[in-house]
Amino acid sequence: MKIAFVGKGGSGKTTLSSLFIRRLAAGRAPVIAVDADINQHLGAALGLDEEEAAALPAMGARLPLIKDYLRGCNPRITSAETMIKTTPPGRGSRLLRIDEDNPVYAACARTVPLDEGAVRLMVTGPFTESDLGVACYHSKVGAVELCLNHLVDGRDEYLVVDMTAGSDSFASGMFTRFDMTFLVAEPTRKGVSVYRQYKEYARDFGVALKVVGNKVQGQDDLDFLRAEVGEDLLTTFGHSDWVRAMEKGRPPRFELLEEANQQALRVLQDAADASYEQRDWQRYTRQTVHFHLKNAESWGNARTGADLAAQVDPSFVLDERALAAPQPA
Numbered sequence: 001m002k003i004a005f006v007g008k009g010g011s012g013k014t015t016l017s018s019l020f021i022r023r024l025a026a027g028r029a030p031v032i033a034v035d036a037d038i039n040q041h042l043g044a045a046l047g048l049d050e051e052e053a054a055a056l057p058a059m060g061a062r063l064p065l066i067k068d069y070l071r072g073c074n075p076r077i078t079s080a081e082t083m084i085k086t087t088p089p090g091r092g093s094r095l096l097r098i099d100e101d102n103p104v105y106a107a108c109a110r111t112v113p114l115d116e117g118a119v120r121l122m123v124t125g126p127f128t129e130s131d132l133g134v135a136c137y138h139s140k141v142g143a144v145e146l147c148l149n150h151l152v153d154g155r156d157e158y159l160v161v162d163m164t165a166g167s168d169s170f171a172s173g174m175f176t177r178f179d180m181t182f183l184v185a186e187p188t189r190k191g192v193s194v195y196r197q198y199k200e201y202a203r204d205f206g207v208a209l210k211v212v213g214n215k216v217q218g219q220d221d222l223d224f225l226r227a228e229v230g231e232d233l234l235t236t237f238g239h240s241d242w243v244r245a246m247e248k249g250r251p252p253r254f255e256l257l258e259e260a261n262q263q264a265l266r267v268l269q270d271a272a273d274a275s276y277e278q279r280d281w282q283r284y285t286r287q288t289v290h291f292h293l294k295n296a297e298s299w300g301n302a303r304t305g306a307d308l309a310a311q312v313d314p315s316f317v318l319d320e321r322a323l324a325a326p327q328p329a
């Protein structure tokens with residue numbers, strides 16, 4: 001299951017994704033956690049100290065390796081240089097699974113032990129001022145997008161991405177890559193404005209979007225969110241002393257998280273799990289191709305000097321059967 005946490009800066013994406021990840025890990029599910037947020041804090045939220053977090057390998061710096069592995073012996077992708085973030089898999093491509101060892105995880109993932117269970121953590125790497133212009137920012141998040149486009153995940157295994165709700169993810173199609181998107185919103189006008197924008201994009205692509213209220217303190221906050229987002233409001237988190245203690249570097253055991261917040265996490269997992277029924281690999285593959293053609297035309301062809309539309313393998317569908325096909329050595 002592919003799950004994204006998005007929302008306005010400071011809304012609590014990192015906090016709620018880290019709690020959700022802890023819950024999944026405590027249930028012994030295989031989990032890959034991905035930090036694709038502009039502010040890279042997921043490692044710290046999962047308990048790494050500054051030095052450990054700084055030592056995490058950046059996916060953005062390992063794009064050539066990622067591309068070379070994923071393209072495998074796909075005859076339509078002749079070099080890593082012509083592979084852009086939206087290049088779809090086809091016959092001969094290497095696919096990823098959540099619970100396996102492969103060179104991409106060996107290079108980009110680190111195991112983070114939690115007080116119950118453990119997760120693999122991958123990070124895009126810190127964003128600098130110049131990244132936020134255009135090109136490099138694309139390439140950093142692009143590493144995540146390539147992995148998502150080559151991932152065949154099953155029920156009861158999870159990839160959880162902490163990410164920004166920036167326009168970048170709309171241009172590339174990143175926002176269509178998830179079984180469930182949790183939009184974290186504080187009960188403020190700014191908090192829900194990001195929801196409106198996201199909803200607009202999501203509608204045309206059948207994106208499953210639920211709003212998770214955060215720092216909700218009573219009936220008035222709840223009424224506000226209900227009035228603004230209606231039935232898209234899934235659940236809410238209140239202020240958490242457990243989170244405050246963690247921020248001070250003294251995380252209590254996870255089982256000591258407040259009962260109301262534990263309950264909200266259960267609601268998130270139930271919603272994520274239920275979205276499996278809506279999964280449609282054909283549509284997923286079609287959308288991959290749609291955004292690839294769009295990106296090829298708007299900048300990819302010019303950038304690479306190749307006709308990137310030719311990378312599309314018309315007979316390929318990303319699903320469990322593709323996984324069963326012989327993979328390149």
Ligand SMILES: Nc1ncnc2c1ncn2[C@@H]1O[C@H](COP(=O)(O)OP(=O)(O)OP(=O)(O)O)[C@@H](O)[C@H]1O
Binds near residue numbers: 009214
């Ligand atoms: N439910 C909560 N209870 C207590 N503190 C919270 C809660 N949710 C978030 N916080 C605190 O609010 C701050 C912002 O949260 P967080 O870093 O998770 O937001 P974010 O959306 O990831 O922000 P950014 O856009 O900067 O990445 C943090 O200091 C966090 O500890």
Ligand SMILES: [Mg+2]
Binds near residue numbers: 013015037039162
């Ligand atoms: Mg964050």
